[in-house]
Amino acid sequence: MQVLIDFFEVLLTTLGDVAPIVCMIVFFQIVVLKRSIPRLKSVLIGVVHVIIGLTLFLIGLEKALFPVGEAMARQLSDPHFIVGIGVEYLTADWREYGWVYVFGAAIGFATTIAEPSLMAVAYKANEVSAGTIDKLGLRIVVAIGVAVGIALGCFRIVTGTPLYLYILAGYIVVVIQTFYAPKKIIALAYDSGGVTTSTVTVPIVAALGLGLAKTVPGRDPALDGFGLIAFASLFPIIAVLAYGQFTVWYAKNRQPRKEEKEDGL
Amino acid sequence: MVVRLRDSAVDLLPIVLVIAFFQAFVIKQPLPAIADILFGCLLVVSGLSLFIQGLETGLFPIGETLAEALARKGSIFWLLIFSFGLGFTTTIAEPSLIAVADKSAAIAAASNLIDPAQESLESYSRGLRISVAVSVGLAVVVGVFRILKGIPIHYLIIGGYCCVMAITPFAPKEIIGIAYDAGGVTTSTVTVPLVTALGVGLATIIRGRNPLVDGFGLIAFASLFPMMFVMGYGMIIFN
Numbered sequence: 394m395q396v397l398i399d400f401f402e403v404l405l406t407t408l409g410d411v412a413p414i415v416c417m418i419v420f421f422q423i424v425v426l427k428r429s430i431p432r433l434k435s436v437l438i439g440v441v442h443v444i445i446g447l448t449l450f451l452i453g454l455e456k457a458l459f460p461v462g463e464a465m466a467r468q469l470s471d472p473h474f475i476v477g478i479g480v481e482y483l484t485a486d487w488r489e490y491g492w493v494y495v496f497g498a499a500i501g502f503a504t505t506i507a508e509p510s511l512m513a514v515a516y517k518a519n520e521v522s523a524g525t526i527d528k529l530g531l532r533i534v535v536a537i538g539v540a541v542g543i544a545l546g547c548f549r550i551v552t553g554t555p556l557y558l559y560i561l562a563g564y565i566v567v568v569i570q571t572f573y574a575p576k577k578i579i580a581l582a583y584d585s586g587g588v589t590t591s592t593v594t595v596p597i598v599a600a601l602g603l604g605l606a607k608t609v610p611g612r613d614p615a616l617d618g619f620g621l622i623a624f625a626s627l628f629p630i631i632a633v634l635a636y637g638q639f640t641v642w643y644a645k646n647r648q649p650r651k652e653e654k655e656d657g658l
Numbered sequence: 659m660v661v662r663l664r665d666s667a668v669d670l671l672p673i674v675l676v677i678a679f680f681q682a683f684v685i686k687q688p689l690p691a692i693a694d695i696l697f698g699c700l701l702v703v704s705g706l707s708l709f710i711q712g713l714e715t716g717l718f719p720i721g722e723t724l725a726e727a728l729a730r731k732g733s734i735f736w737l738l739i740f741s742f743g744l745g746f747t748t749t750i751a752e753p754s755l756i757a758v759a760d761k762s763a764a765i766a767a768a769s770n771l772i773d774p775a776q777e778s779l780e781s782y783s784r785g786l787r788i789s790v791a792v793s794v795g796l797a798v799v800v801g802v803f804r805i806l807k808g809i810p811i812h813y814l815i816i817g818g819y820c821c822v823m824a825i826t827p828f829a830p831k832e833i834i835g836i837a838y839d840a841g842g843v844t845t846s847t848v849t850v851p852l853v854t855a856l857g858v859g860l861a862t863i864i865r866g867r868n869p870l871v872d873g874f875g876l877i878a879f880a881s882l883f884p885m886m887f888v889m890g891y892g893m894i895i896f897n
Binding site: 410411413414415416417418420421422425426428430431432435436437438439440441442443444445446447448449450451452453454455456457458459460461464465468469492496499500503504506507508509510517556557560561564567568571576577579580581583584586587588590591592593594595596597599600603613614615616617618619620621622623625626 | 665668669670671672673675676677679680684685687689690691694695696697698699700701702703704705706707708709710711712713714715716717719720721723724727728731736740743744746747748750751753754756757758761762765766768769771811812815816819822823826831832834835836838839841842843844845846847848850854871872874875876877878880881
């Protein structure tokens with residue numbers, strides 16, 4: 394019974410969330426363009442699907458993704474798991490949390506490599522670069538970028554160091570890279586930061602961070618819990634720019650053979 | 659529909675594999691409330707499939723033709739209004755933002771930053787989402803303006819980075835994490851396809867623009883602006 398009550402409660406708020414986009418499309422189609430809506434029936438069916446789907450997803454999120462992310466963070470940072478039962482454990486030493494970083498990196502790598510929107514970006518990067526950027530190579534590089542990002546983000550939560558320092562350092566790297574990267578890849582690289590964090594990845598990564606901040610001694614979820622997604626969206630930019638730079642450098646150094654190798658540097 | 663279900667399952671699969679591996683070989687403990695979690699996973703997969711199915715049959719085709727028709731119409735006024743509306747409304751419907759905003763409200767209440775009553779939780783998370791949506795709307799407007807004028811993207815992005823860093827010292831500490839996350843959270847299932855369609859459509863229509871080079875970059879702004887606006891929201895609400 395509780396499931397049904399939940400369902401209708403979430404359904405009501407979902408209606409409110411989807412209404413603006415529907416209203417806007419109707420307004421522009423009818424008032425600005427003065428056209429009727431094409432294939433009205435399939436549009437209406439689509440909207441009903443969107444509303445029911447979003448409702449089910451949000452309920453499932455609360456039941457599965459959030460609890461799992463938090464449970465994993467709790468179990469992996471549990472003092473009993475780390476140092477064994479019966480040991481006093483009051484302060485956090487970042488070296489004790491190895492499995493947390495491995496888990497963060499594994500989740501980051503696995504979800505990114507399978508991410509459909511990254512495949513689309515890789516396809517377009519291949520097109521822009523006239524084939525010099527390898528699709529699978531780019532996906533692997535970005536996935537490694539996200540893995541490193543999330544692992545570093547977990548390290549930040551464990552140590553409680555300020556988030557902005559890391560992001561500032563990342564920005565400086567991006568800015569320097571921008572001046573050396575091939576021009577055509579820049580806009581695509583900047584976009585890739587946003588697209589790699591999908592609807593399924595975001596909740597589980599957010600829950601991981603919050604769970605960590607709750608269990609690691611001396612950390613406050615409100616201060617330290619968020620920030621993992623920021624890492625996960627900064628590192629792909631660096632990875633794509635670096636990959637673009639690498640392909641240019643590689644192509645330059647390969648064609649003129651050995652005698653011109655020194656000029657290439 | 660079967661294809662959608664498979665796609666959503668593939669989305670979830672890597673997470674399930676990694677977690678199963680860690681449970682079996684590292685933690686060696688069962689997950690608590692496993693039945694609930696499996697039921698929840700089922701809801702996530704079926705919900706996401708229905709959601710994407712609905713977007714692709716209902717909203718994406720009409721949104722894309724609308725973006726193209728408005729780009730062709732040549733009225734900059736309506737084009738910019740549409741850009742704002744598209745960014746705003748797609749962000750309001752973005753599932754991961756709804757989830758993270760609610761979570762953030764719960765965390766803020768647990769740390770006594772806001773009143774733990776249900777009403778104030780909802781108003782905090784709504785305020786968060788509205789400030790993100792307004793910022794994404796403005797970001798798309800700036801991005802469209804950039805495509806129209808052909809300004810190189812990196813000047814604007816580097817300027818944006820500087821703004822983020824300049825605002826950070828003045829923002830309350832408790833908002834910085836969620837603000838930095840907001841950029842990555844917003845650009846997801848609903849926003850990315852529609853906003854990219856707008857950018858690529860525009861770059862195709864304007865002469866002298868290459869859709870592959872000039873059509874991108876809208877998402878980059880949409881993940882940068884929310885950082886500033888959420889910090890602004892924090893300055894207002896936590897003071």
